[in-house]
Amino acid sequence: MVPVIEYVYTFKVRLLHNSSARETLLLSEWVGMGDRLRYCCLKAAVRQVTLDTWMELLVSSAALSKKEMRNNLSERLIDFLYGLQPVQYQDAMDKIQTTWIQAINDHDIVVRAVFALIKNVRLVGFWRNLLDALTTWLKRRFDSPQLPSLRTIHQHFAKDWEPYVELSRVECFTNTPTAVPVPLHVALFEFGDFVLQACINATQSSPLLWRIIRRTSPYFFSEDSEVVMSSEALDGDPEFWIRGHLIVKYQPADQGGAVVTEETQIKYQHCRDHPRTEGWVHYEDPQHNYYRRTICTVSGKLFLWGDPICSLYHQLLQTTLFYCAPGNKDSDVGDILTVSEMQQLPVETLVLVLCSDHLRIPEGERTLLRCLNKMIFGLNVYHLGPDAQLPRSHSGAVEDVTRLYRSVRWCFIPLDNIIQTLRWTPRTTGTRT
Structure with a gap:
């Protein structure tokens, strides 16, 4: 309380101690103090940042009205991430509350922070948390309960070319x-x-x-x-x-x-x-x-x-889409969860993710084809007898189905799997694999 009272009467910050900087910051935010006192508190708190306080300090730094102050503090916080060691990754996943990202209005800070978190906390589970947080941030940015397709987000920033x-x-x-x-x-x-x-x-x-x-x-x-x-x-x-x-x-x-x-x-x-x-x-x-x-x-x-935010969203999708199931689940449960995630994405987003050379898939193209078949022809296709594995109705427009199957690298698919997929595909739809 002493630094706040001092600032109110003298407009100077001389009695601030590092040990109480974070508490002074919370008080100054609560009473609505200006940038100068909050910046001084944040500078002192950032010097002692930990994984527990990192996200809280980032959100507070991003709330300052002066861009120079925001950038100075956020750069110091991001530098802290580059010092993390692999043994700290799990601790970072447990302590960094990624959901707070949605409270940050500064686009550039979100980009730099998410990029640094992807690069310096290399856990798929943490990347899933980041994806959820970034999705929420984008929904808030576009003021929509349903996130637009990745192509639509790209065209919001650049209408002159395709992504x-x-x-x-x-x-x-x-x-x-x-x-x-x-x-x-x-x-x-x-x-x-x-x-x-x-x-x-x-x-x-x-x-x-x-x-x-x-x-x-x-x-x-x-x-x-x-x-x-x-x-x-x-x-x-x-x-x-x-x-x-x-x-x-x-x-x-x-x-x-x-x-x-x-x-x-x-x-x-x-x-x-x-x-x-x-x-x-x-x-x-x-x-x-x-x-x-x-x-x-x-x-x-x-x-x-x-825009960089499109690249980060795309990167998180391509590295986590096929790893949404817990590691101890069998392949059938994993496929169900993956197909559910795929169905929630707009087709244009899913196509952009599946055509990436950096798409991470356990067991490669066979898993991709299996999940596409289950999404298009139904989750039960692999559990039916040969008589039932005849032309079946599929979901979605023919053009969309064709675009999805074009993302498969067929040279890595065994012939039996290709023939099985063709048997499920009715000739009358014009769908080609």
Whole structure:
């Protein structure tokens, strides 16, 4: 009480002790004190943060009216998470009350906090808790009892492009004399005002590079980087995240013309809080070199999320959807719980989750096919005799069913399972697997 009374009469904070900072904070919040006293209390309390108090302090920090104060305190709290050790994960799951996330209005703090919690508390059960909390936060953000589809959420932030794209086969080649190779710039994909660009330069140690660049950039046909000096330069841009997996096929000079296949991950964050250089990033091992008349093809999948919150929600779904059952339950119970979760998701959300290369599934594609069959044709299909396993009615539009089954990697499915699925599929519906 003493620091509060002191501040009321002098507008100064000199008698605050670290041991009582948290209690002083609660009192100052209760009587409606301004940011200055609460910030001083929070600074002292954050220095002694524990797993028990972490979420409470984050919510209090996010409630300050001044952005600079909010960011300063939240960064210190997030730094605390990066010091956690694996032996502390279970303790963190027990003590960090993720449901409090719904009380945070600051979008950027939610993004940074959820990202740090996913990365630093690696327990599927905790990720499930985070998913539930983020779902509640999104419902509150969109003022809807039912969460919109992931595609709809994306389009709320970025209407100019779809959240998912497949590059089936993009060919890159040089048309220059073999004696005078020059850099070749190839647009792999265009979205909104931006381009995912590749550069082939056979004379460099890193002959194949990629970057995200604006269409109107003066550096579009240059190998120089476009440097963003401040966050103000990004004020008019959407804050998008890109996550992707690409396959590059090319002919290195040391392989005698043989085609080499490389796989690479694309990760890019276009955010005002962390402006960065739009520079070149290596595709693959820079030790490889190319013929001067280079020919290569690029294929793969890209998620181009219009806001980081979409990427985080997608990541939590793809890592937890097939792990919603307790570990001691048999596969039938697990399938029932998983199918129930799948049925609660909008089809557009489910399709975006199932087509991800990072989808985590116990026993792989066979589990995915089994759960899809139970969701489309009924939970009892695997318990019926052969006579009953004939064409059955399915739920949902034919187009939606087709999109869901296209997410299955059929090359990993035994032939017997494929034939069984076809027997359940009535020809009159036009459903194809």
